Amino acid sequence: MNETDLKSLEKEITDSVQRCWKCRMCAAMCPTYEGWLTQSTAGRLMAINLYIKHGLGSLEDLSDILYSCTTCRRCQERCKALSTDCMPADTILKARQYLVKLSEAKEEGKHE
Amino acid sequence: MSNPAKKIIPAGHIYMKENVLSKSNLTGISESKALWAKDLGLAQKAEYMFFAGCGYQQMKYVEGMMGALKSAGKWGMSIGKVAGISKVFGKVGIDLTSITARITASKEDPYTPVLVSSVNVLRKLGLDVGYMHEEEPCCGSPMHYAGFESDYADHAKKNCEIFKSYGVRKIIGLVPGCTSALKNAYPQYVSGFDIEVHHILEIIAKSLKEKTIKLKAKKRVKVVYHDPCQLSRYLQLIDEPRQIIKSIEGVELIEPDPEQRGKWSTCCGGGGLEATHPELSERIGTKRARELVSTGASLVLSNCPACDLQLAKMIKRLDSNVSVMDLIRFLDEALN
Numbered sequence: 001m002n003e004t005d006l007k008s009l010e011k012e013i014t015d016s017v018q019r020c021w022k023c024r025m026c027a028a029m030c031p032t033y034e035g036w037l038t039q040s041t042a043g044r045l046m047a048i049n050l051y052i053k054h055g056l057g058s059l060e061d062l063s064d065i066l067y068s069c070t071t072c073r074r075c076q077e078r079c080k081a082l083s084t085d086c087m088p089a090d091t092i093l094k095a096r097q098y099l100v101k102l103s104e105a106k107e108e109g110k111h112e
Numbered sequence: 113m114s115n116p117a118k119k120i121i122p123a124g125h126i127y128m129k130e131n132v133l134s135k136s137n138l139t140g141i142s143e144s145k146a147l148w149a150k151d152l153g154l155a156q157k158a159e160y161m162f163f164a165g166c167g168y169q170q171m172k173y174v175e176g177m178m179g180a181l182k183s184a185g186k187w188g189m190s191i192g193k194v195a196g197i198s199k200v201f202g203k204v205g206i207d208l209t210s211i212t213a214r215i216t217a218s219k220e221d222p223y224t225p226v227l228v229s230s231v232n233v234l235r236k237l238g239l240d241v242g243y244m245h246e247e248e249p250c251c252g253s254p255m256h257y258a259g260f261e262s263d264y265a266d267h268a269k270k271n272c273e274i275f276k277s278y279g280v281r282k283i284i285g286l287v288p289g290c291t292s293a294l295k296n297a298y299p300q301y302v303s304g305f306d307i308e309v310h311h312i313l314e315i316i317a318k319s320l321k322e323k324t325i326k327l328k329a330k331k332r333v334k335v336v337y338h339d340p341c342q343l344s345r346y347l348q349l350i351d352e353p354r355q356i357i358k359s360i361e362g363v364e365l366i367e368p369d370p371e372q373r374g375k376w377s378t379c380c381g382g383g384g385l386e387a388t389h390p391e392l393s394e395r396i397g398t399k400r401a402r403e404l405v406s407t408g409a410s411l412v413l414s415n416c417p418a419c420d421l422q423l424a425k426m427i428k429r430l431d432s433n434v435s436v437m438d439l440i441r442f443l444d445e446a447l448n
Contacts, residue, residue, distance in 0.1 A: 031379040031396045039392075063120040067388050070396070071257050072341035072379035096259030103120045 006105065009098045010052050016091040017049040019084060026075035026088050038065050041075040041088045048095040059099070066095050124181050124387030125258035133263065136250045138166040139173040146245040148224040152231055158242025161280045162234075163294065164227050165287035166250050167417035171223035175421060178386050223417060229444035230286050230312055236447045237319045241284060249274055253293035257384055268301040275307060282308040284315055286440075288342030288416045289383075296346065311343070312440065313415065317352035320359055327446045329362040336366050336409035337439070338400070338423060339377035340416030350374045353415060353439060360446045366407045378403060382422025394426070401426035405434050415439040 026041035027033050037043035047065045050056040069092050076089040131140035148169065154162070167174075234241055252267040275283075285291030288311065295309040320327075337357060343349045357365050372378045381396025401423060404412050412427065412434060414420055424436040 029376075031381060031399075032385075032392055034395070059120045063122065067122050067125070067258075068385070068392060070341075070379045070381060070383070070385045073345040074341070074376065074379065077345055077375050093257065093259065096257075097261045098259075099120055100259040100261070 006098070006101055009094060009101065013091055013094050013098060014049055014052055016086050016088075016094075017045045020045060020086045020088070021082070021084055023082065025078050025082065029074045029078045031070055031072060031074065032068055039068060041069070041092070044069060044092050044095070045086075045088060048091075048098070052098075059102070063099060066092060066099060121258070122388040125254070125260075125384070127177075127181070128254045128384075128387070129258060129260050129263060132250050132252050132255060132267065137170055138250060138254065139170050139177045141170065141173050144246060145169045145248065146243070148227045149231075149243055149245065152228065152243075154231065154241065154243040154245075156242060156244060156247075157279060158240060160239060160241045160282045160284050161275075161278070162231065162241040162243045163251075163283050163285045163287075163290060164243065164248060165285065165290035167287035167289065168223045168226050171417045171421060174417075178390075181387055182390060223420070226417075226438045226440050227286070229438070229441045232444050233316060233440060233447060234284070234312070236444075237316065237323070237325070239315065239319070244274075244278060247274065247278070251290040251293045253289050253297070254384060256293065256297060264297075265301045268298050272298070272302045272305060280307055282310070284310050284312050286312050288340050288347065289418075292342050292346035311347055311349055313343070313349055313352045313356065316443070317355050320356060325447070327360040327443070328448075329360050329442075329446050332362045332364075333411050334364045334366055334409045335411045335413050335442075336368060336404050336407045337373075338380065338404060338412055338414040338419055339374055340414060340419045341377070341379055342416060344374055344377050353413075356439070356443060357413065360443070363446075366409045368403055368407050372403050380419045380422045380426075383418035386422070393422070397422045397426035398429065401430055401432075405430060405432045410434055411442075412436045413439045413442055 020042075022042075024042050027037060027043070030040040033040035038047055044065050047057055047062055051059075051062055069089075071089060071093065073089040076087060079086050079088050127140075128138060131138055134140070135142065137145060145164075145166075149164075231241065231243075249271045251271065252264050255264040255267065283294060285294060291309060291311045294307070299305045335357060337353055339350065339353075343353070354365065357363060367373055370376070378400050379396060380400045381393040385396075386393040404423070405427060410433075412423055414423060414436065415438060420436060420438055427434050427436060
């Protein structure tokens with residue numbers, strides 16, 4: 001996977017998070033939310049944003065946070081009803097693509 | 113050992129991707145997928161092509177596969193390298209496909225009858241569909257949800273070629289996930305994708321409106337409808353299933369709380385989550401099962417293999433005598 005692909009994906013993800021109002025209504029909608037913000041839409045967006053922008057957090061934690069989403073899109077309906085265009089569920093899928101591309105790039109790099 | 117940070121994708125997802133790419137089905141089982149259709153005499157070419165999807169065709173194996181992943185312990189639940197998870201399992205002496213087959217062998221299969229029912233219902237409504245039998249590909253949507261975007265795009269293009277070689281113009285999908293992949297995702301990945309895709313409930317609701325057909329349930333029953341995420345939020349099919357249920361005589365439709373139905377329906381936690389976070393999936397499933405059982409209905413209707421499986425399992429665990437049935441099967445019985 002080449003560098004520009006990763007960069008453009010990074011930009012797409014952080015741009016979407018930028019459009020988030022931080023109202024946290026998505027967390028209330030999220031079926032996996034049990035009290036920890038990282039187990040909800042809002043937390044997932046926060047985690048991937050902090051990782052991309054500031055390198056915070058480990059990839060394993062990020063993987064656990066992102067892959068615990070059920071992709072049910074309940075958050076996205078709520079988000080759209082509030083007329084924001086953050087598209088949280090689509091952004092989480094993009095973040096998963098980002099993780100896959102990142103790990104593919106790392107595995108390729110190891111063989112060289 | 114290699115840097116642990118390099119292993120970041122859940123093994124379950126990688127395993128499913130490998131199965132889709134190598135066997136063009138979800139579970140990696142080589143058994144014929146078209147066994148259910150052998151007595152139905154479905155043509156391979158027709159105006160409407162029926163897309164059965166892995167869900168119902170392989171649901172009995174999916175249950176086995178989840179069991180296999182769980183029984184593989186830390187290997188099944190761990191995170192793996194994107195390239196070659198089967199090899200890793202092989203190295204520690206785990207053959208997931210054979211475990212899947214073994215766990216499945218003892219179980220009866222309530223899911224393939226749904227496929228037969230859908231063909232029956234369509235025929236009773238005067239629509240004869242075609243079916244691609246063994247050549248039907250897997251839509252590949254699990255790869256999409258796991259983030260394997262380039263594999264998914266390639267797979268979609270390959271499938272499109274297969275559809276073209278069969279001269280497919282219109283598809284009737286059954287599994288919500290497959291249908292939404294074919295309808296919403298394929299046009300984004302395949303340029304010039306011009307196949308019309310409908311979900312079976314759309315077709316049924318439309319022809320029930322046009323024709324005067326009497327539908328009668330075997331006995332009076334209170335039902336509650338569980339909206340699968342992929343139907344209500346990905347395909348926006350919320351009124352159609354309710355119309356269908358209301359048109360059946362002797363059936364009383366009870367609705368859950370407005371915040372738990374239709375566009376806002378709560379997720380059952382089934383499907384892919386079970387392969388990566390089984391405990392979380394159970395907790396979500398129990399919550400949803402409680403919501404549905406508390407409505408006082410004696411039958412839960414749904415129309416998604418993952419939801420059917422998850423809800424049946426979770427409601428059973430609540431010690432409730434509420435049963436779960438696929439809407440299509442229920443409709444087939446009412447159409448006599």
